[in-house]
Amino acid sequence: MKLLIVGGVAGGASAAARARRLSEDAEIILFERGPDVSFANCGLPYYVGGDIADRGKLLVTTPERLRSRFRLDVRTQSSVEAIDRTGKKIRARDLVSGRSYDESYDKLILAPGAAPLRPPIPGVELPGIHTLRNLQDVDRIKERVDAGVRQVVVVGAGFIGLELVENFVKRGIATTVVELQGQVLPPFDREMTTPIVETLLAQGVTVILGESADAFEPDPDGLVVRLKSGRRLPAQLVILGVGVRPENRLAVEAGLEVGPRGGIRVNEFLETSDPDIFAVGDAIEVRDFVSGDPTQVPLAGPANRQGRIAADNIFGRPMKYRGTQGTAIVGVFDRTAAMTGASEKALRRTKRPFRKIYIHPAHHAGYYPGAEQMTLKLLFDPTTGRVLGAQAVGGAGVDKRIDVLAVAIQAKMTVFDLEEMELAYAPQYGSAKDPINMAGFVAS
Numbered sequence: 001m002k003l004l005i006v007g008g009v010a011g012g013a014s015a016a017a018r019a020r021r022l023s024e025d026a027e028i029i030l031f032e033r034g035p036d037v038s039f040a041n042c043g044l045p046y047y048v049g050g051d052i053a054d055r056g057k058l059l060v061t062t063p064e065r066l067r068s069r070f071r072l073d074v075r076t077q078s079s080v081e082a083i084d085r086t087g088k089k090i091r092a093r094d095l096v097s098g099r100s101y102d103e104s105y106d107k108l109i110l111a112p113g114a115a116p117l118r119p120p121i122p123g124v125e126l127p128g129i130h131t132l133r134n135l136q137d138v139d140r141i142k143e144r145v146d147a148g149v150r151q152v153v154v155v156g157a158g159f160i161g162l163e164l165v166e167n168f169v170k171r172g173i174a175t176t177v178v179e180l181q182g183q184v185l186p187p188f189d190r191e192m193t194t195p196i197v198e199t200l201l202a203q204g205v206t207v208i209l210g211e212s213a214d215a216f217e218p219d220p221d222g223l224v225v226r227l228k229s230g231r232r233l234p235a236q237l238v239i240l241g242v243g244v245r246p247e248n249r250l251a252v253e254a255g256l257e258v259g260p261r262g263g264i265r266v267n268e269f270l271e272t273s274d275p276d277i278f279a280v281g282d283a284i285e286v287r288d289f290v291s292g293d294p295t296q297v298p299l300a301g302p303a304n305r306q307g308r309i310a311a312d313n314i315f316g317r318p319m320k321y322r323g324t325q326g327t328a329i330v331g332v333f334d335r336t337a338a339m340t341g342a343s344e345k346a347l348r349r350t351k352r353p354f355r356k357i358y359i360h361p362a363h364h365a366g367y368y369p370g371a372e373q374m375t376l377k378l379l380f381d382p383t384t385g386r387v388l389g390a391q392a393v394g395g396a397g398v399d400k401r402i403d404v405l406a407v408a409i410q411a412k413m414t415v416f417d418l419e420e421m422e423l424a425y426a427p428q429y430g431s432a433k434d435p436i437n438m439a440g441f442v443a444s
């Protein structure tokens with residue numbers, strides 16, 4: 001078996017390691033366009049702020065370690081330029097020497113990820129306007145910050161945008177966040193994000209909602225971000241955090257099916273429309289676990305699991321991908337917001353009947369010092385009681401409750417099951433009636 005993998009980070013590196021565990025003999029070649037494999041994208045904002053001080057810690061593993069530990073043929077700075085499906089070979093280019101060459105395959109896994117969007121706003125190519133995806137991007141951003149930026153504008157109040165906002169504030173920079181929608185963290189229901197906005201304001205962040213950047217203009221002091229309303233925001237650094245687009249060029253040019261939003265189409269075994277080509281990670285269209293509809297969810301957990309599943313299927317261990325729930329969490333200063341499954345707005349969009357409840361419990365026994373209040377929203381089917389989605393915002397303990405509810409959703413549990421859940425309790429950890437039980441009681 002000769003397996004080629006395009007993309008050497010979350011999905012690609014997981015697929016490669018799993019493939020080697022399943023076969024000692026397979027020839028496995030991993031192509032990565034950048035200089036690094038398996039780096040910690042999710043840690044990048046914290047390197048800017050200084051919580052992660054050592055850049056080396058962002059390298060989860062290195063090409064050398066993958067070579068020595070897994071006997072993988074790792075080719076960094078090597079871009080796969082085309083797929084010849086009839087001849088079952090790819091065309092690769094060594095970006096250092098410029099040499100192009102063909103490599104044949106028995107099976108191919110595409111794990112090229114998704115690229116940050118750079119909307120065609122006038123002036124978007126000016127120096128000082130950055131996106132964040134990899135170590136080279138973070139180096140450029142950090143270099144500017146270290147050089148003494150005074151004002152930053154972050155366009156887009158999604159997960160990465162807000163993580164960067166926090167880290168800019170930690171560096172003492174006056175930070176403004178501009179978001180097109182009328183709320184921060186657009187995947188959440190709006191009312192759940194109010195405490196996050198309050199926290200941002202309390203930290204001195206300027207939050208501008210329902211507004212878009214219309215143009216970027218050069219200025220003697222750096223840049224000016226001109227908003228649709230005409231408001232002008234001076235900045236020496238601008239971050240665009242307005243979403244990502246699947247890197248589907250190779251797949252499209254090879255005639256593989258892609259969905260309407262550009263995600264590479266795969267079946268439940270993660271096979272593309274060509275049975276010798278699999279695809280995983282941010283580049284693919286997945287099934288929404290709750291609605292069953294096709295969607296795109298760029299998250300690290302799904303990408304890692306899909307890489308593993310694709311390798312399992314290639315090496316004779318048939319495995320189905322169950323779909324993506326969109327379980328996600330973000331820390332914004334001392335607040336945590338997390339969600340899993342469907343949001344209320346997604347349920348309304350698809351006209352699925354639902355009921356909802358809110359509770360405001362303490363994360364552990366109220367009599368024990370340090371109890372922190374959270375708000376937990378539960379969405380469930382009005383007939384069967386099946387849990388459809390959950391969101392929580394607060395401090396400590398939000399992560400644990402959303403993880404429990406993520407399991408409940410995957411196991412297709414009902415609110416009646418939540419009443420019965422037996423969860424670990426001592427006063428410093430939870431309550432004899434845990435917030436999960438309470439949600440079940442109220443919903444029931």
Ligand SMILES: Cc1cc2nc3c(=O)[nH]c(=O)nc-3n(C[C@H](O)[C@H](O)[C@H](O)COP(=O)(O)OP(=O)(O)OC[C@H]3O[C@@H](n4cnc5c(N)ncnc54)[C@H](O)[C@@H]3O)c2cc1C
Pocket residue numbers: 006007008009010011012031032033034041042043044045078079080081111112113114132133134160247250280281282283298299300301303
């Ligand atoms: C700043 C940041 C913070 C994040 N934080 C979180 C988080 O906290 N939690 C979470 O769940 N997710 C987070 N994510 C998202 C998560 O990192 C992605 O979902 C995950 O990395 C996707 O994995 P992937 O393998 O599909 O793509 P990537 O990790 O993007 O890897 C794809 C790789 O393929 C390479 N490539 C593309 N085309 C080619 C080609 N033709 N030839 C060779 N190589 C190619 C690219 O250079 C890239 O390195 C974050 C992302 C960023 C950028």
